[in-house]
Amino acid sequence: MEMAAPVSSAPRTVGEIYRDYTARRAGLVRALTSDVEEFYAFCDPEKENLCLYGTPSGSWEVSLPAEEVPPEMPEPALGINFARDGMKRRDWLSLVAVHSDAWLVSVAYFFAARLNGNDSVRKRLFNMINDHPSVYESMVDRKQRENKSGADNSVKSKTSTKVTRLAFFFVMQRSSDGKMKNSRSAAVEDGFEDDEEHSETLCGTCSGLYNSNEFWIGCDICERWFHGKCVRITPAKAEQIKQYKCPDCSKKSSRQ
Numbered sequence: 001m002e003m004a005a006p007v008s009s010a011p012r013t014v015g016e017i018y019r020d021y022t023a024r025r026a027g028l029v030r031a032l033t034s035d036v037e038e039f040y041a042f043c044d045p046e047k048e049n050l051c052l053y054g055t056p057s058g059s060w061e062v063s064l065p066a067e068e069v070p071p072e073m074p075e076p077a078l079g080i081n082f083a084r085d086g087m088k089r090r091d092w093l094s095l096v097a098v099h100s101d102a103w104l105v106s107v108a109y110f111f112a113a114r115l116n117g118n119d120s121v122r123k124r125l126f127n128m129i130n131d132h133p134s135v136y137e138s139m140v141d142r143k144q145r146e147n148k149s150g151a152d153n154s155v156k157s158k159t160s161t162k163v164t165r166l167a168f169f170f171v172m173q174r175s176s177d178g179k180m181k182n183s184r185s186a187a188v189e190d191g192f193e194d195d196e197e198h199s200e201t202l203c204g205t206c207s208g209l210y211n212s213n214e215f216w217i218g219c220d221i222c223e224r225w226f227h228g229k230c231v232r233i234t235p236a237k238a239e240q241i242k243q244y245k246c247p248d249c250s251k252k253s254s255r256q
Contacts, residue, residue, distance in 0.1 A: 050062050104135070231246060
């Protein structure tokens with residue numbers, strides 16, 4: 001595939017952002033379903049760090065990070081080709097699909113953060129996006145149809161139906177000024193949190209199990225999660241933190 005065209009004009013309305021999202025999603029779904037053999041061949045582990053892009057025109061491409069994209073614009077997962085031969089093909093494609101879902105939502109909310117709207121605008125966009133199956137879900141459903149011809153695949157798996165929600169709330173939940181939120185509190189407040197999804201998540205300080213009734217915050221360095229009370233971070237304070245470092249990572253940084 002050719003190098004993706006730069007974003008010539010950023011979407012300016014919820015409708016335009018939604019159309020941009022659906023076009024990029026269509027390209028990514030095609031890469032992981034009907035064009036999967038071509039996509040797989042492009043991801044040569046011997047090449048440099050590669051990303052999978054969905055473009056506003058509805059196509060897809062595998063390439064290096066695009067230099068013309070604004071530096072603050074979210075980038076897809078880097079180096080997907082390096083893991084290709086180290087995993088089962090099905091698992092690798094599933095991993096790429098989940099990362100693609102997270103990237104799609106991050107791009108949509110990168111544009112949405114520029115709108116002069118409130119939380120209701122972003123929730124409206126989320127509802128429009130969540131009406132579509134995720135990239136992962138589309139890939140799994142197609143595989144099921146191929147493997148079980150004639151079978152009833154109307155009931156989707158519990159895991160797949162939550163991909164878009166988790167990508168939105170835990171990867172790309174943004175405040176009104178476009179900054180990332182590290183806390184789990186937003187998901188709890190909106191009622192989409194599911195204890196079963198995080199039943200094995202332990203606090204990095206006290207090793208206590210995850211509980212949706214408590215405030216948690218994630219470290220951007222080691223990616224561990226902590227009770228807010230264990231690291232003395234309140235929800236209000238978390239909103240002011242651009243990049244959270246847990247106590248252990250802060251100590252490591254000070255020693256370097």
